[in-house]
Amino acid sequence: MIRTLIAAAMATLFAAGTAGAQDFPNRPVTLVIPFSAGGSTDLVGRLIAERMSAELGQPVVVENKGGAGGNLGAAQVAKATPDGYTILMGTVATHALNPTLYKKMPYDPVTSFAPVSLLVIVPNVLVVHPDFPAKTTEELIALLKKDPDKYSYASSGNGTPLHLSGELFKSMAGVDMQHIPYQGAGPALIDVLSGQVPIMFDNLPSSTGHIKSGKLRALGVTTAKRAPSFPDLPAIAEAVPGYETYTWNAVFAPAGTPPEVVAKLNAAANKALEDPKVQARLADFSAVSVGSTPEELGEHVKKEIAKWAPIVKASGAQLD
Template identity: 40%
Template structure:
């Protein structure tokens, strides 16, 4: 009887604490961890959203880059932070769908160690090559690779990220051999691509398209099933390689165990952020399709994306070392 009474008192105290915390939340700045280096798609969307979210949530939101291991370091840091709503993280297909499938040693579970808050957006990638490349279409690239097996290389922002997986999937679907050269971030890979030291690269629309528009690299195709409004003249890969598609999703998660009222406050504010015309215009300009919805919608999006990539990985026999 005494034990039940003690448990009841503990539960009431916890509920009271959570309710009080939710009422005063947020009372200090919120840290939004970006688990990738500056300049990439995740960093760009995080800063667009953080700026407006600061207004909608009524407190400063600071985007903080904690890069390393294809997003694992920053994501793991967020997973082991206090679940009080003051540390949240930008999640992606790389950190919460693909990475755990390719690397069983990842120190966190996307489903057990995080609280979904909102699905933010999705975006295709663009296949870019140096201006000096002898191929000007996807078919010419495939033909060149088949005539020169193993000669072409491709860069990525790191092992296990979606640019890596998109390229590996492309190689498998097209029946060609490509050598993977991982970099520590997109910004470091682009100069080598421009110089011709890298033969091709799958880059996010937000970071790759400006180089295309500036005439510094050549875009061969996009990974969406239809052309992107950012690069409307660039055809989808699926026109040459049937069935090919690769979209990156972006979300905001917190550590596991966040009080529901705080999750609801963040979700409401982020949905408001995504409805702001200025934010929508920025996202569209950068090649993002805005998301939104409930935390449950976010969890469902992650589950579906994980299942789709699992099939791709198994069918194409893709490993993290490719």
């Protein structure tokens, strides 16, 4: 009798879960962006969230939760109810850099999440305040070698892709400058725009408008080749052979999210990337639209961890 009751209860729960997955979504979905507003991840996230809302028939509400290099926001999603109503805009930081950078992680980048879709690959860019004397990467290198203790550069935080872009540049160019970490790209950008810090490695999307308006001077992009939206802007690799960094954005759900729900989120994300208006906006700041299956994103994360782990270790960056 007891076995029969247990079996019946389990069947009821399974049926309820299946029905819930089939009805998904019947209320707003929260997209957690693990960085402050104004940065590249925020720009891409809000653009995709708006289009996903139309596809899902429910609002996709953006929630910025910055801190600990993206770990706070990512951990919030990892611990959320796995029903698809709380999802993450993951990045190379949350899923490839932080596992090596931090001594203790509040989540596992592979087992704590259900991959949904890789969205875009984003170039970084080396920018300076317009009053800064260097107008090219070569001139910056010469300036830094002449006065190695004089200049500083801003980034979105210790161990972030932008910080590591700067450290890799210092190492490969044979120069030195002080690193000034911020709690996100947005606050760092404010101080560079005001002239408080003269140099910054930023994501190209968040600096594009300021570069075009003349509020920032771009010296080079961090990808191996020039960005399509700035064909006249050299790649840093043209002055420092072999130099290359970039970031990426992807959607993740908590581990244990029903496959049917993951499939609906994946379809909405990929449909959003196909929208001509979204593609045009992404092209404006040279974010390369990718799209993927959940399985492809899972493999991408594993490859990125293997790629970045030795680079993080070589940088000497380590956080508690």
